[in-house]
Amino acid sequence: MAGKVSGSRPQDYMRRRERAEGWDIDIVSYKLGERYLCEIDNVDPGARIARGEGVTREEAERSALEAARKRLAMTRRHSLH
Amino acid sequence: MGTYAHPEVLVDTEWVAQHAQDPNVRLVEVDVDTKSYEQGHIRGALAWNWSEELSDPVTRDIIPKESFERLMERSGIANDTTVVLYGDNNNWFAAWAFWQMKIYGHDDVRLMNGGRKKWIEEGRELVQDIPTVQPATYRAKEPDYSIRAFLPEVQRQVEEGKAALVDVRSPAEFTGEILAPPGLSETAQRGGHIPGAHNIPWGQACNEDGTFKSADELKDLYQRQEVTPDKPVVAYCRIGERSSHTWFVLRYLLGYPDVKNYDGSWTEWGNLVRAPIERGQAGART
Numbered sequence: 001m002a003g004k005v006s007g008s009r010p011q012d013y014m015r016r017r018e019r020a021e022g023w024d025i026d027i028v029s030y031k032l033g034e035r036y037l038c039e040i041d042n043v044d045p046g047a048r049i050a051r052g053e054g055v056t057r058e059e060a061e062r063s064a065l066e067a068a069r070k071r072l073a074m075t076r077r078h079s080l081h
Numbered sequence: 082m083g084t085y086a087h088p089e090v091l092v093d094t095e096w097v098a099q100h101a102q103d104p105n106v107r108l109v110e111v112d113v114d115t116k117s118y119e120q121g122h123i124r125g126a127l128a129w130n131w132s133e134e135l136s137d138p139v140t141r142d143i144i145p146k147e148s149f150e151r152l153m154e155r156s157g158i159a160n161d162t163t164v165v166l167y168g169d170n171n172n173w174f175a176a177w178a179f180w181q182m183k184i185y186g187h188d189d190v191r192l193m194n195g196g197r198k199k200w201i202e203e204g205r206e207l208v209q210d211i212p213t214v215q216p217a218t219y220r221a222k223e224p225d226y227s228i229r230a231f232l233p234e235v236q237r238q239v240e241e242g243k244a245a246l247v248d249v250r251s252p253a254e255f256t257g258e259i260l261a262p263p264g265l266s267e268t269a270q271r272g273g274h275i276p277g278a279h280n281i282p283w284g285q286a287c288n289e290d291g292t293f294k295s296a297d298e299l300k301d302l303y304q305r306q307e308v309t310p311d312k313p314v315v316a317y318c319r320i321g322e323r324s325s326h327t328w329f330v331l332r333y334l335l336g337y338p339d340v341k342n343y344d345g346s347w348t349e350w351g352n353l354v355r356a357p358i359e360r361g362q363a364g365a366r367t
Contacts, residue, residue: 044252
């Protein structure tokens with residue numbers, strides 16, 4: 001949980017696309033108050049699959065990516081034949 | 082340039098910034114949980130947890146009328162309150178709440194175009210303060226199920242072939258390659274789609290910033306796939322939240338007269354013993 005935020009604007013907003021465990025993901029991070037927040041979605045269909053927080057962007061993203069990779073690794077592809 | 086059929090149900094982020102403190106406007110952030118809300122939300126907004134407050138986990142149904150009335154009352158919503166919904170996850174669960182509020186007959190409910198994503202991308206203020214709410218009195222109408230499809234109706238539509246079924250999931254879910262969106266729990270025994278469904282993923286209705294495409298673009302998107310206003314339309318996805326988003330587009334932005342959200346969706350149909358399905362692209366019945 002971020003430190004109590006009473007009226008802050010998101011700063012240093014950044015969005016980028018990567019691949020993790022064979023799937024496209026969008027990684028969004030920004031600073032809110034004194035903490036960085038990160039959210040990761042699975043691009044298609046766009047569901048958020050992980051969050052992270054930290055005192056730096058790197059820490060927030062590392063935490064979110066770790067959680068995202070665990071979840072994505074459990075997704076099975078099925079043969080259509 | 083065409084206009085939306087019901088532009089009054091959509092407000093932009095600037096409108097919300099100007100009206101969030103209006104005493105007759107209740108702003109609610111809706112998501113599958115309230116974690117994003119707890120990190121920071123629009124000043125004055127309450128939170129609704131889809132899993133716990135809008136759904137009944139025992140009956141796998143929307144909450145009953147009495148529970149809906151209590152939710153409105155403790156949210157400070159009276160029958161004449163203007164309710165503005167927004168959320169994370171591309172407004173999917175906000176669209177569900179919109180649909181549910183229409184089932185129970187709330188008159189003035191709107192979506193914030195672009196949802197939480199656009200608000201944050203614009204660098205607008207977020208707070209963690211939870212507003213103090215004066216409880217209201219609320220009387221819901223009897224549920225209007227003309228906007229909700231249950232399983233028997235969908236089965237009949239499949240047999241008759243007169244309705245347009247719109248599967249708004251991703252192509253990989255539609256074909257059966259995956260049983261749930263990457264990273265989410267599988268909730269069906271098998272993959273594929275309801276026979277005869279058109280695959281028009283929800284996101285095709287949106288711009289990159291999460292706002293809805295223009296009326297002309299939306300009209301073209303659906304009509305070139307034979308989803309036209311002269312026939313009944315049933316939208317579905319996995320659990321009914323993405324299809325609420327598409328239901329909103331078809332019913333309120335394009336003004337289709339007969340659109341239903343099948344909230345049982347693939348989690349219901351995909352688990353039915355002996356129900357026909359198709360795998361791969363449309364038309365390959367199993």
